[in-house]
Amino acid sequence: MVGPLLKGLKITFSHLFKPAFTVKYPYEKIEVAPRWRGKHVLRVDEEGREKCCYCGLCEAVCPANAIRIYGEEAPLEKSDVGKIAVIYEIDYRRCIFCGYCEEACPRGAIELTTFYELAEPEREKLLQTKETLLEKR
Amino acid sequence: MVMWIAVTVVKLLIYFAILMLFVAYGTLAERKVAGHIQDRLGPYHCGPHGVLQPLADGLKLFFKEDIVASEADKFLYFLAPALAVVPPLLVLGIIPIGESITIAGKTIPLPIANINVAVLYFLGVTSLSVYAIMLGGWSGNSKYPLLGGLRSAAQFISYELVLGLSIIGVVMLVGSFNLVDIVKYQKDMWLFIKQPVAFVAYMVAAIAELNRAPFDLPEAESELVGGYHTEYSSMKFALFFLGEYANMVVSSAIATALFLGGWYAPCSFLSFIPGPVWFLLKTFALFFFMLWIRWTYPRLRYDQLMGMCWKYLIPITLFNILGTGLVVILKAGGV
Amino acid sequence: MAVKEEQQFKELMAKGTSLGQVDEDIMRQNIRTQDLWVNMGPQHPSTHGVLRLILALQGERIVDTEIVIGYLHRGTEKLAEARTYHQIIPLTDRLDYLASPAMNFGYVLAVEKLAGIEVPERAEYIRVLMAELARISSHLLWLATHALDIGAMTVFLYCFREREMVLDLFEMATGGRLTTSYYRIGGVAHDLPEGFLDKVKEFCEIFPKRVQDYDDLLYSNRIWLSRTVNVAKISAEKGLALGLSGPSIRGSGVNWDLRRANPYSVYDKLDFEVAVFDGCDVYARYLVRRKEMLESCKIVKQCVEYLEKTEGPVMAKVPKVFKPPAGEVYFATEAPKGELGYYIVSDGSNKPYRLKIRTPSFANLIALPEMVKGQMVADVIAAIGSIDVVLGEVDR
Numbered sequence: 127m128v129g130p131l132l133k134g135l136k137i138t139f140s141h142l143f144k145p146a147f148t149v150k151y152p153y154e155k156i157e158v159a160p161r162w163r164g165k166h167v168l169r170v171d172e173e174g175r176e177k178c179c180y181c182g183l184c185e186a187v188c189p190a191n192a193i194r195i196y197g198e199e200a201p202l203e204k205s206d207v208g209k210i211a212v213i214y215e216i217d218y219r220r221c222i223f224c225g226y227c228e229e230a231c232p233r234g235a236i237e238l239t240t241f242y243e244l245a246e247p248e249r250e251k252l253l254q255t256k257e258t259l260l261e262k263r
Numbered sequence: 264m265v266m267w268i269a270v271t272v273v274k275l276l277i278y279f280a281i282l283m284l285f286v287a288y289g290t291l292a293e294r295k296v297a298g299h300i301q302d303r304l305g306p307y308h309c310g311p312h313g314v315l316q317p318l319a320d321g322l323k324l325f326f327k328e329d330i331v332a333s334e335a336d337k338f339l340y341f342l343a344p345a346l347a348v349v350p351p352l353l354v355l356g357i358i359p360i361g362e363s364i365t366i367a368g369k370t371i372p373l374p375i376a377n378i379n380v381a382v383l384y385f386l387g388v389t390s391l392s393v394y395a396i397m398l399g400g401w402s403g404n405s406k407y408p409l410l411g412g413l414r415s416a417a418q419f420i421s422y423e424l425v426l427g428l429s430i431i432g433v434v435m436l437v438g439s440f441n442l443v444d445i446v447k448y449q450k451d452m453w454l455f456i457k458q459p460v461a462f463v464a465y466m467v468a469a470i471a472e473l474n475r476a477p478f479d480l481p482e483a484e485s486e487l488v489g490g491y492h493t494e495y496s497s498m499k500f501a502l503f504f505l506g507e508y509a510n511m512v513v514s515s516a517i518a519t520a521l522f523l524g525g526w527y528a529p530c531s532f533l534s535f536i537p538g539p540v541w542f543l544l545k546t547f548a549l550f551f552f553m554l555w556i557r558w559t560y561p562r563l564r565y566d567q568l569m570g571m572c573w574k575y576l577i578p579i580t581l582f583n584i585l586g587t588g589l590v591v592i593l594k595a596g597g598v
Numbered sequence: 599m600a601v602k603e604e605q606q607f608k609e610l611m612a613k614g615t616s617l618g619q620v621d622e623d624i625m626r627q628n629i630r631t632q633d634l635w636v637n638m639g640p641q642h643p644s645t646h647g648v649l650r651l652i653l654a655l656q657g658e659r660i661v662d663t664e665i666v667i668g669y670l671h672r673g674t675e676k677l678a679e680a681r682t683y684h685q686i687i688p689l690t691d692r693l694d695y696l697a698s699p700a701m702n703f704g705y706v707l708a709v710e711k712l713a714g715i716e717v718p719e720r721a722e723y724i725r726v727l728m729a730e731l732a733r734i735s736s737h738l739l740w741l742a743t744h745a746l747d748i749g750a751m752t753v754f755l756y757c758f759r760e761r762e763m764v765l766d767l768f769e770m771a772t773g774g775r776l777t778t779s780y781y782r783i784g785g786v787a788h789d790l791p792e793g794f795l796d797k798v799k800e801f802c803e804i805f806p807k808r809v810q811d812y813d814d815l816l817y818s819n820r821i822w823l824s825r826t827v828n829v830a831k832i833s834a835e836k837g838l839a840l841g842l843s844g845p846s847i848r849g850s851g852v853n854w855d856l857r858r859a860n861p862y863s864v865y866d867k868l869d870f871e872v873a874v875f876d877g878c879d880v881y882a883r884y885l886v887r888r889k890e891m892l893e894s895c896k897i898v899k900q901c902v903e904y905l906e907k908t909e910g911p912v913m914a915k916v917p918k919v920f921k922p923p924a925g926e927v928y929f930a931t932e933a934p935k936g937e938l939g940y941y942i943v944s945d946g947s948n949k950p951y952r953l954k955i956r957t958p959s960f961a962n963l964i965a966l967p968e969m970v971k972g973q974m975v976a977d978v979i980a981a982i983g984s985i986d987v988v989l990g991e992v993d994r
Binding site for chain 3: 136141159160162163189190222224
Binding site for chain 1: 299300302556
């Protein structure tokens with residue numbers, strides 16, 4: 127009867143001197159896997175043109191209806207196919223980070239990055255627009 | 264006379280400061296021990312390795328909104344947290360932290376009150392702490408605290424008995440209720456070697472009296488949310504906490520005096536370290552033991568706890584008394 | 599009451615009884631005991647989310663229990679009617695959010711059966727691998743919270759430590775830790791990343807040793823035994839009648855595991871034992887899940903062995919705009935909590951006409967009042983833990 131009780135004490139005592147398993151988060155950042163589905167980014171090609179050609183597939187495939195997209199004709203120096211998304215909004219109040227937009231995109235224009243600190247103090251700031259999404263070169 | 268009063272007041276202040284420091288850092292120790300046992304770090308943010316955490320906690324609790332349950336019995340509701348702190352502070356007076364010290368040619372006895380019935384006083388005063396929990400459970404006019412209060416009433420009455428019976432063995436051997444006499448008796452051999460059963464029974468009963476896991480049924484946060492202190496917030500809640508930790512410290516200190524040889528060093532070559540240091544070290548060891556137990560075992564059920572008390576602990580302590588009595592009589596020359 | 603008492607008083611006085619006797623008689627007739635009604639949840643530390651129980655107590659004994667659910671209702675079934683078949687997969691993640699691959703698994707298998715899609719074998723093995731890892735992670739979280747409820751707080755963090763390793767594996771393969779959305783109709787989203795299988799093997803090495811840690815703290819611990827043995831018993835007959843499934847019924851000695859009873863995917867090619875214990879109590883359910891974790895570990899090892907040797911596609915040819923033929927299908931899988939069934943009615947369009955989900959927790963929860971009748975308040979907590987409810991799944 128007492129044996130198992132003592133064994134329990136032994137286990138907990140031995141852990142007292144083992145290194146901690148936790149990460150001191152705000153001081154240390156966690157490395158996430160490359161496939162991590164974090165903040166979105168709108169890619170640009172080598173010449174600095176937006177890859178997105180306003181096909182609307184991401185908007186259609188989004189299970190949470192988080193994406194709003196509106197496009198117009200554009201000159202070739204802005205887009206290689208002559209179409210560009212003027213409005214590209216992802217509402218992070220709705221987004222579930224399933225990664226379907228990335229999978230649906232035929233040109234690899236939208237991707238999910240490994241950036242994970244997405245909390246904002248105000249709800250309005252969670253609406254991601256083209257300015258916050260577009261890749262900076 | 265004036266001198267005596269001045270010395271006693273100074274002693275009181277020092278003892279109180281030591282107790283409060285012990286309590287404050289007891290909470291930190293609890294969280295640190297829990298953290299390291301569970302492969303994490305515990306408080307880390309306030310000060311290096313969280314050493315300022317008790318201050319932060321105190322400040323936070325002080326500035327928190329004080330919510331009074333609207334249907335509460337106001338008088339008892341305010342009385343209960345105050346009652347929780349009083350008993351351990353009362354016991355503080357009899358703790359024999361050392362024998363005496365000599366300052367400027369004057370010998371000053373270290374215990375605040377060296378009374379002849381210290382053990383009885385301890386038992387009497389600690390049994391008051393049940394009122395805090397019972398009244399706290401009752402006065403909130405809420406169901407979970409009521410259940411917690413009911414549990415604590417039954418638990419305290421049962422374990423008070425075990426506590427008393429386990430000390431009787433010691434008292435029989437020493438032949439005195441005076442804690443200083445009891446410690447002096449242990450100069451050569453600690454009493455827990457002569458009275459191992461009583462020591463174990465005392466520790467179990469003490470943990471049960473303190474509502475510590477695995478006997479923390481009156482609060483049992485996974486069953487009764489918070490038990491008796493569910494309806495309390497801010498400093499009232501803090502007082503309950505303070506009372507619990509102060510009680511732990513005081514119980515450990517009394518156990519040190521009763522079983523672990525008080526201020527005496529474990530072996531003679533270590534006796535260059537002053538007695539009070541030994542006393543505090545031993546107290547902390549028992550305190551740590553209580554933390555260690557808490558983070559190891561699951562919680563017993565209410566009926567099982569009562570069963571353990573009445574079916575096992577009380578008969579065992581009674582047999583212990585019988586055995587001790589026989590030994591005492593035989594040594595004294597027999598019948 | 600007062601009028602009645604007065605009348606009784608007069609009657610008794612007329613009979614010539616003494617005054618003291620009269621008082622006592624009236625007291626005996628008028629003082630009654632009453633059940634104490636306690637509302638447990640939806641905000642309660644041990645109701646695993648938002649379960650609400652209304653308990654009628656006599657002292658600490660349970661007289662009656664009423665279950666109130668619906669606090670986490672998100673209308674998954676209705677939402678599914680407005681989503682394409684692919685878009686439903688993230689919804690299924692959020693049923694039992696502690697084992698999302700297992701939730702995906704049942705759904706994609708049901709759709710594949712409806713549309714008659716052949717899935718590449720490699721994809722099947724990956725799916726089984728993920729589903730079994732999910733079972734381990736789900737059972738680990740169960741053991742953690744169950745031990746926490748009973749008061750063993752340290753086991754909680756030890757289990758979380760290992761669960762973290764599984765979640766890291768999920769993160770590596772799928773990009774998500776909790777809501778993985780990894781399975782696709784006809785296969786899985788991507789092939790496994792490089793180095794993944796080594797990590798899985800590493801985990802399989804460590805894990806049984808860690809189970810030993812939990813055993814040292816619980817398995818033969820006197821206090822754990824007294825809190826679980828002969829607590830919240832339910833007989834096999836009663837359990838079957840109430841529709842219990844999964845570990846909850848296997849703890850009552852019924853050998854019913856859909857992976858064996860009705861093998862789907864590649865389970866018929868894998869070697870594992872079905873954990874069955876016949877204690878009918880909380881401890882037996884603990885033993886079942888404990889053994890299942892170790893068996894799942896074995897299955898994972900076999901999957902790794904296969905996946906290391908073979909290469910190949912992980913997706914079947916499925917048209918982008920997926921329209922299954924009209925018809926209906928029911929497919930049940932063994933999720934960590936029990937039988938998970940998807941019933942799909944298709945009208946031939948790209949959205950299901952109706953999706954009904956038979957979730958194990960919902961069915962298992964109904965056995966709770968039966969289990970806790972006559973037990974103590976503390977046993978309710980143990981019982982809730984032992985049937986392992988996830989409210990996301992109960993309320994849907």
